[in-house]
Amino acid sequence: MRGKRYPDEFKIEAVKQVTERGHQIADVAERLGVTSKSLHNWINKFDKPEKQHITIDNQQD
Structure with a gap:
């Protein structure tokens, strides 16, 4: 079973x-x-320049 889900705003x-x-x-x-x-996982995902966030998000679509 997976753990609780948190919104991105909470993680950021x-x-x-x-x-x-x-x-x-x-x-x-x-x-x-x-x-x-x-x-640690959230830091790896969200502690990047905004441009990288957009690139990563677009690649997942």
Whole structure:
């Protein structure tokens, strides 16, 4: 069974807490009730320049 689904806005905010505000991944994950692995995955997906987001999104269609 798969885990809970989170909207992209939630994931992006979680990533910002790590990448822009300097919080530890484990702390953010625990506070938000997600796994550190999920947060790592979100960082890999969302911590890229906007142009890359568009390219990646277009390739998945």
